[in-house]
Amino acid sequence: MREVDLRSDTVTHPTPEMREAMAAAEVGDDVFGDDPTLNRLEAMAAERLGKEAAVFVASGTMGNLVSILSHAQRGDEIIIGDRSHIFRSEAGGASALGGVAYNTIRNDDRGLLDPDEVEAAIKPANVHYTRTAMIGLENTHNAAGGAVLTVEDTRAVAEVARRHEIPLHLDGARIFNASVALETPVSELAADADSVTFCLSKGLSCPIGSIICGGNEFIQEARRWRKVVGGSMRQVGIIAAAGIVALDSMVERLAEDHANARKLANGLAQIPGISIEPDKLPTNLVFFEITDGDPAGLARKINERGIKGGSPMRRWRFVTHYGITSGDIDYALDVMDSVMRENAAS
Numbered sequence: 001m002r003e004v005d006l007r008s009d010t011v012t013h014p015t016p017e018m019r020e021a022m023a024a025a026e027v028g029d030d031v032f033g034d035d036p037t038l039n040r041l042e043a044m045a046a047e048r049l050g051k052e053a054a055v056f057v058a059s060g061t062m063g064n065l066v067s068i069l070s071h072a073q074r075g076d077e078i079i080i081g082d083r084s085h086i087f088r089s090e091a092g093g094a095s096a097l098g099g100v101a102y103n104t105i106r107n108d109d110r111g112l113l114d115p116d117e118v119e120a121a122i123k124p125a126n127v128h129y130t131r132t133a134m135i136g137l138e139n140t141h142n143a144a145g146g147a148v149l150t151v152e153d154t155r156a157v158a159e160v161a162r163r164h165e166i167p168l169h170l171d172g173a174r175i176f177n178a179s180v181a182l183e184t185p186v187s188e189l190a191a192d193a194d195s196v197t198f199c200l201s202k203g204l205s206c207p208i209g210s211i212i213c214g215g216n217e218f219i220q221e222a223r224r225w226r227k228v229v230g231g232s233m234r235q236v237g238i239i240a241a242a243g244i245v246a247l248d249s250m251v252e253r254l255a256e257d258h259a260n261a262r263k264l265a266n267g268l269a270q271i272p273g274i275s276i277e278p279d280k281l282p283t284n285l286v287f288f289e290i291t292d293g294d295p296a297g298l299a300r301k302i303n304e305r306g307i308k309g310g311s312p313m314r315r316w317r318f319v320t321h322y323g324i325t326s327g328d329i330d331y332a333l334d335v336m337d338s339v340m341r342e343n344a345a346s
């Protein structure tokens with residue numbers, strides 16, 4: 001049976017070219033700074049993002065955590081969106097491990113923060129208050145359907161941050177998707193952020209890893225906090241080799257994922273029992289509502305026909321990625337259409 005895994009772009013496997021590069025990678029002990037392949041990847045990443053330095057971490061969650069721990073101290077707070085990945089999907093790490101409080105403000109339906117609301121949320125210097133130690137944005141915004149933040153969107157919040165001398169962190173897990181969708185270099189999208197993280201392990205198809213980029217001093221601090229959370233590793237070149245291939249050859253092809261996402265969204269919009277507003281500028285995340293029938297039962301039915309994805313909730317997310325072809329989208333739409341029609345008839 002055909003299998004189409006639409007659960008996430010994290011299911012991507014390393015490409016044959018990555019496997020070769022990994023097998024051949026020159027390695028050393030990264031805790032001594034001796035791994036030439038990782039050093040090369042970090043230098044490439046820093047240059048690509050337009051920052052002075054970069055540090056490799058095990059995951060996007062670790063990247064955000066280490067960034068927060070490097071910006072904030074115990075008893076400080078960070079201002080982030082109420083639908084941000086940091087707030088909703090990282091197990092409260094900054095508070096559990098760093099004693100850092102979350103001050104959430106409203107994410108609009110594009111995942112933006114209103115600069116005035118950010119400014120109003122910043123605490124004045126006063127012994128009663130927590131110190132605001134970081135402001136966080138997310139690009140693309142996961143919960144907002146992979147929506148992209150433009151350079152201007154980020155700048156509007158950065159201006160507030162700068163005025164109050166508070167660092168701006170950008171959770172750019174999928175910033176390369178934003179860059180391809182907007183046809184804007186990642187360095188421009190990251191220019192106003194003091195720190196930025198991105199994932200190699202999602203649409204870029206690497207097996208493992210994320211990277212934090214920022215100024216020299218900040219990255220030095222991040223290396224220390226990475227050690228604190230047990231994230232310093234040894235012959236990392238084995239996985240860094242895949243990252244080099246990704247930055248060299250897996251970025252431009254994200255446009256294919258976006259085209260497939262658009263085709264999927266337009267197709268889903270034609271199917272009864274599904275509510276979706278196809279995004280005019282899609283990336284690779286397609287969110288929609290099951291308005292008719294039992295979502296858990298429907299998910300089981302599509303799973304039986306090889307479509308991995310769906311959930312017991314009404315809001316579903318399908319993700320396009322390397323390995324999903326235009327033909328797979330046709331198949332997925334066929335299955336969704338027949339399952340939803342059977343559902344409507346029963």
Ligand SMILES: *Cc1c(COP(=O)(O)O)cnc(C)c1O
Pocket residue numbers: 058059060061062064085086138140141142171173174199201210
């Ligand atoms: C996936 C994701 C992360 C975390 O990445 P992991 O590697 O899964 O820990 C962080 N932020 C956003 C917006 C994400 O989508």
